[in-house]
Amino acid sequence: MKIALVQSWLGEGAGEPVFPIGLASLAASLPGHRVAAFDPNVAEADPMAALARFLRDFAPDLTGISLRNIDSTNTRVNVSYLRPFAATLDAVRQTTAGPIAVGGAGFSMFAAAIMAAYPAIDYGVALEGETALAALADALASGNAPWSVPSLFCRKADGTASFTGEAAKIDLSLLPSPDFSLLPMVPYTAVPWGVGVETKRGCALGCVYCPYGFLNGRAYRKKAPEQVAAEIIALRDVHGVTRFTFLDSVFNKPAEQAVAVMEAMVAAGATLPWSAWFAERGLTRDFLELARRAGCDTVIFSPDAFGDAALKRLGKASSVAEIKAAYALVRDMGCFDVSYNFFKNPPGQTIAAAAAMVRFIVTARREMGKRAHFELNSIRVEPHTALARLAVEEGLMAPDANLLEPIMYSQKKTAYIEKLFDVLLRAAGK
Numbered sequence: 001m002k003i004a005l006v007q008s009w010l011g012e013g014a015g016e017p018v019f020p021i022g023l024a025s026l027a028a029s030l031p032g033h034r035v036a037a038f039d040p041n042v043a044e045a046d047p048m049a050a051l052a053r054f055l056r057d058f059a060p061d062l063t064g065i066s067l068r069n070i071d072s073t074n075t076r077v078n079v080s081y082l083r084p085f086a087a088t089l090d091a092v093r094q095t096t097a098g099p100i101a102v103g104g105a106g107f108s109m110f111a112a113a114i115m116a117a118y119p120a121i122d123y124g125v126a127l128e129g130e131t132a133l134a135a136l137a138d139a140l141a142s143g144n145a146p147w148s149v150p151s152l153f154c155r156k157a158d159g160t161a162s163f164t165g166e167a168a169k170i171d172l173s174l175l176p177s178p179d180f181s182l183l184p185m186v187p188y189t190a191v192p193w194g195v196g197v198e199t200k201r202g203c204a205l206g207c208v209y210c211p212y213g214f215l216n217g218r219a220y221r222k223k224a225p226e227q228v229a230a231e232i233i234a235l236r237d238v239h240g241v242t243r244f245t246f247l248d249s250v251f252n253k254p255a256e257q258a259v260a261v262m263e264a265m266v267a268a269g270a271t272l273p274w275s276a277w278f279a280e281r282g283l284t285r286d287f288l289e290l291a292r293r294a295g296c297d298t299v300i301f302s303p304d305a306f307g308d309a310a311l312k313r314l315g316k317a318s319s320v321a322e323i324k325a326a327y328a329l330v331r332d333m334g335c336f337d338v339s340y341n342f343f344k345n346p347p348g349q350t351i352a353a354a355a356a357m358v359r360f361i362v363t364a365r366r367e368m369g370k371r372a373h374f375e376l377n378s379i380r381v382e383p384h385t386a387l388a389r390l391a392v393e394e395g396l397m398a399p400d401a402n403l404l405e406p407i408m409y410s411q412k413k414t415a416y417i418e419k420l421f422d423v424l425l426r427a428a429g430k
Helices: 021-028 047-058 082-095 105-109 111-117 130-141 212-216 225-237 255-268 285-293 308-313 320-333 351-371 386-393 412-427
Strands: 002-007 034-038 062-066 100-103 123-125 152-155 161-163 244-246 274-278 296-304 337-343 372-377
Touching: 002 021, 002 047, 002 082, 021 034, 021 062, 021 130, 034 047, 047 082, 062 082, 062 130, 082 100, 100 105, 100 130, 105 111, 105 212, 111 123, 111 152, 111 161, 123 130, 225 255, 255 285, 285 296, 285 320, 296 308, 296 320, 320 337, 320 351, 337 351, 351 372, 351 412
Parallel strands: 002 034, 002 062, 062 100, 100 123, 244 274, 274 296, 296 337, 337 372
Antiparallel strands: 123 152, 152 161
């Protein structure tokens, strides 16, 4: 079977491109099929016309579309990616006769709503797609109905979609490495975070706004450290990648997996520059020294708040004291850039905590200069999260709210803090 894998278009001016690691993982899990891929986000001109040409030339029997993001989530000005997704879907529908399957993290979070809103979708691949898409392709190739394939939305005779039930989580030791040759790497290598590497799936942390637990499960499923090192060497020596980022929701949890990966990287000489998301709790100088030997040059934190009450309400596994201690480690070593994400007005926010956050930012910029980076964001309410339940309890949204239309959380009693930060960010051109 000929299978086209397409990254959904994000629209004009959507920002710098990211290599579609999801499509590369799917391609590697489709043995026996002929696979080709297209990313309209790196097309030089008229992305939809370029997509149509690709599809006409390849003439796929099945087309898979990855909808990774619904919108720009927690930015000050929310940008929806649904209109360009609809354009992508329309281009595929008009150019091909075969069935269309849609998957990806963005689809999975809103799967039922998207299946209802876009009748041109024949199949929806929910959550992890490697085994589900392969089983769907095999079923279609043999002329069988795919109703026995788990993690699949299928159309019934009346056009409505029905879910076949969630599949067991994938054992990563049974998955091949992503097919990094699926697309030319050059458009992505100029972006510091444009190429990603995965060491595990799952997240045991309990941040109230985060859908990772729903998407990947709470239990950690680890990739063999030697496989991770081999992927990095292939990216460098075969595909010309000069830096990458680890895709794990939090790289240093569990610490033993991160240490094993970094030791394998050092032993194999797989020490390209890289960045990753770190948790502050439990971070040590020894760990950071190993990270540096393994090539890390940018440490990313997402403390999200700078008051212990807000941190607790957010479900964060850290305290203000731990945030300060982790910052001091990175600052004193003098060999890392450090990036921070904070929310402007999270649950539990106070004016004292907001002022303390501003003082922390000013101090870090004074001490580290341009090596310290900060993002101040709003919180988008995502389905399948504790924040969605909290927003209903606080009267910020109805229980049956359509979260495809973005709803931003801002604590009511301190809403003026968010407005003040918005004024300051707008003045700074952000």
